[in-house]
Structures are given as structure tokens and as C-alpha cells.
Amino acid sequence: MWGADLDRLRSLTGVKWTQDPPDVIPAWVADMDFETAPVIKAAMQSLIERGDTGYNFHAKNQLIEAWQDWQFDSFGWKPPADECHVVTATLNALSMVLEFMTEPGDGVVVFTPIYHPFRAITVDSGRRDVGVALDGPGYRLDAERFEAALDDTCKLVLFCNPHNPLGRMFDHEELAAFVEVCVRRDLIVISDEIWCDLTHQPGHIPLWHTFPEIRERCITLGATSKSFNLAGMKTALVHIGDPRVRAKFDALPPHFIGGPSSVGAEASLAAWRHGRDWLDKVVAQLTANRDQLMQRVADDLPGVTMHAPEATYLAWLDFTDTAIAADPATPLLERGRLALHGGAKFCPTASANARINFATSPTIIDEIVERIAHTLESA
Numbered sequence: 001m002w003g004a005d006l007d008r009l010r011s012l013t014g015v016k017w018t019q020d021p022p023d024v025i026p027a028w029v030a031d032m033d034f035e036t037a038p039v040i041k042a043a044m045q046s047l048i049e050r051g052d053t054g055y056n057f058h059a060k061n062q063l064i065e066a067w068q069d070w071q072f073d074s075f076g077w078k079p080p081a082d083e084c085h086v087v088t089a090t091l092n093a094l095s096m097v098l099e100f101m102t103e104p105g106d107g108v109v110v111f112t113p114i115y116h117p118f119r120a121i122t123v124d125s126g127r128r129d130v131g132v133a134l135d136g137p138g139y140r141l142d143a144e145r146f147e148a149a150l151d152d153t154c155k156l157v158l159f160c161n162p163h164n165p166l167g168r169m170f171d172h173e174e175l176a177a178f179v180e181v182c183v184r185r186d187l188i189v190i191s192d193e194i195w196c197d198l199t200h201q202p203g204h205i206p207l208w209h210t211f212p213e214i215r216e217r218c219i220t221l222g223a224t225s226k227s228f229n230l231a232g233m234k235t236a237l238v239h240i241g242d243p244r245v246r247a248k249f250d251a252l253p254p255h256f257i258g259g260p261s262s263v264g265a266e267a268s269l270a271a272w273r274h275g276r277d278w279l280d281k282v283v284a285q286l287t288a289n290r291d292q293l294m295q296r297v298a299d300d301l302p303g304v305t306m307h308a309p310e311a312t313y314l315a316w317l318d319f320t321d322t323a324i325a326a327d328p329a330t331p332l333l334e335r336g337r338l339a340l341h342g343g344a345k346f347c348p349t350a351s352a353n354a355r356i357n358f359a360t361s362p363t364i365i366d367e368i369v370e371r372i373a374h375t376l377e378s379a
């Protein structure tokens with residue numbers, strides 16, 4: 001289905017299908033197994049066939065408007081164009097904000113478990129990693145717990161909405177309470193919304209647009225990398241609502257920020273201008289995959305539980321009540337020939353969890369479940 005068959009996948013040169021030995025099924029990194037959308041391929045091919053590979057800002061110069069239109073059609077908001085920058089990757093913009101607005105030793109808050117580079121960037125730059133647990137039934141954001149974790153050194157929140165790895169779409173009530181604390185405690189918020197298109201129910205809430213009181217302290221990250229499987233094309237957008245951060249970006253020497261290649265820019269432009277039909281079909285497939293995985297986990301993997309993600313193609317599996325609870329990813333790889341990310345990558349106390357990527361074919365999902373079942377049986 002859409003190229004998610006093992007012959008094509010094993011011919012790829014990306015990290016997902018080359019890092020492990022060929023008998024391993026990789027379900028760790030957040031790339032989809034589907035082929036690139038035909039409209040995106042055509043845009044990239046056309047550039048190459050024209051030999052149009054010199055300095056070329058044709059697509060890059062249209063990207064902010066294309067992102068505005070996409071966000072407006074999807075969620076009813078337009079990030080103001082003069083407050084946006086085109087960057088190479090979301091983490092590139094995130095790292096710059098962190099460098100500009102915090103000092104070594106300052107606290108940077110994340111809601112755990114969390115997409116692991118958030119913590120790595122914080123710790124590697126000498127900032128203090130302040131984790132606030134999302135747990136209990138439903139992994140809801142608890143604003144009181146958030147506030148209790150803060151001290152005067154906390155300056156920045158790296159917020160992931162929808163959330164990787166839990167797949168949570170935070171609801172209005174959770175977000176309102178979160179925003180209230182951020183404003184009262186004078187925090188800057190980076191709202192990473194790059195999963196906003198891949199939701200299993202309507203209702204993604206863009207933070208900047210929905211809560212006017214946070215506008216002057218909010219930075220929003222957007223990209224086609226997840227929705228259209230274009231991570232290797234290195235193109236992302238940042239909207240900087242915070243005037244202090246904007247001033248820092250605007251004062252940078254020309255060439256400092258960098259930007260996408262013209263192939264990357266063409267790909268994202270085609271995605272936002274012509275990719276809606278493809279995306280709708282992909283999301284329907286991902287929702288079916290999620291339901292298939294949920295059902296198979298319940299039926300065939302005794303002791304394993306799975307939180308139903310409201311968004312993303314990632315599932316958070318809990319192996320606490322199994323014989324491989326100490327570190328599920330290791331036996332799953334060694335005996336099951338299945339590569340997942342172990343939970344400790346996302347939170348030091350989540351070692352009994354693992355994150356699984358279900359953006360593949362129903363056949364491969366069944367194979368993944370069989371491999372987990374085999375690992376559990378042989379434990």
C-alpha cells in the first residue's frame with residue numbers, strides 16, 4: 001500500500017531502513033513508510049528536470065503565504081507574515097530561541113515523556129531540564145503540577161501540541177489552565193505544532209491564535225516534515241509572536257539563519273498548495289492503523305497496554321505487567337527483531353514503555369504485533 005512493502009522499503013537509504021540488520025522491522029524513528037505524495041514528487045522532479053539548481057528563491061519566497069493559507073484552511077488562523085521566518089528545521093529555530101532567551105543554569109520546562117531532542121538540546125546547552133509528568137488515566141496536563149515544578153530560574157517551556165510521544169491533543173480546558181500559569185509566571189512558550197495535521201479527531205488548538213493573552217510570549221513551529229513525510233527535505237517555518245525574540249531574529253546578520261534548499265522549498269510549497277487530498281487519505285489510513293494496533297494489542301499481547309493516541313502515528317506502549325518490563329526495547333530488538341524507541345529516551349522513569357511508529361501497512365503492523373508476541377512468549 002502506497003509503497004509500504006518490504007521490497008521498496010529495504011531499497012531506501014534513509015536511517016529508518018538502514019540502521020538495523022535487514023531482518024529487523026524498524027518502527028522507531030518518526031518517518032512514514034508511504035511513498036512521497038505524487039504532487040510533491042512532481043514539483044521536485046520538475047525543478048531537477050529543468051536543471052533549475054542555481055540560486056533559486058522562487059518557492060522559498062512563497063512559503064510563508066502557503067503556510068498561512070494552510071493554517072487558515074485547517075484551523076482558522078494566519079500567522080502574521082512579517083512575524084514569520086523560513087528555517088531549515090524546527091529544532092534549528094527552537095535552539096536559537098533557547099540560546100537567545102535563556103542563560104546556562106536557567107530552567108526549561110517539558111511535559112514528560114517528551115520527544116527526546118527537547119531534553120538533549122536543553123541539557124547540551126547547559127540549561128536545566130525541568131520535567132513535568134503527564135500521567136494517570138488520559139495523560140492530562142495538570143496545571144497545578146506544572147506550577148509546582150517551577151522556580152524563578154524557569155524561563156522557557158518547550159511545548160509539544162499535539163504531543164510526541166503520547167499523541168495527546170490537549171483540550172481547551174487544559175490549555176487555558178496552562179496558558180494562565182505561563183502568563184502569570186512570565187514564561188516564554190515554544191509551541192511545536194508540527195503534528196497538527198495528523199490527528200484522529202478534529203480539534204487541534206493553535207495556541208497563539210486561541211489564547212490572545214499568550215501572543216506576546218509564544219513562538220509557533222510548523223513544517224511539512226511529519227504531515228507529508230519530508231523530514232529529509234529540511235524546511236520549516238517559525239512564527240515569532242514574542243517581540244523580544246523577534247527583535248533577536250531580526251537583528252541577526254544576513255545568512256545567519258540559513259534556510260531550505262530549493263528542492264526542500266518546492267516540496268513544502270507543493271504540499272501546502274496541492275497536498276490536501278493525499279493528506280486526507282493518509283490520515284484516514286493512520287486512524288485505521290491506530291485502531292488495528294489497539295485491537296491487536298488488546299487481543300494478542302497479554303500485559304501490554306496502549307494509550308489511544310488522539311494524534312500522530314506514534315503509540316506509547318506500556319510493558320509494566322510483562323516479563324520484559326525492565327527494558328522492553330532490548331529484548332524486542334534482540335529476540336523479536338523489532339526496533340522501537342525505549343521509553344527511557346523520553347523520560348528517565350518510563351523505562352517500562354516503548355514508542356512504536358504505526359505509519360506503515362496493515363500487514364507490517366500485524367508482523368510487528370507477532371514479533372512482540374513472540375518476544376513476550378520467549379521471555
Ligand SMILES: Cc1ncc(COP(=O)(O)O)c(C=O)c1O
Pocket residue numbers: 030088089090091092115160164192194223225226231235236
Ligand atoms: C515534536 C517534534 N518536533 C520536531 C521534530 C523535528 O522536526 P524537523 O525535522 O522538521 O525539524 C520532530 C520529529 O519527529 C518532532 O516529533
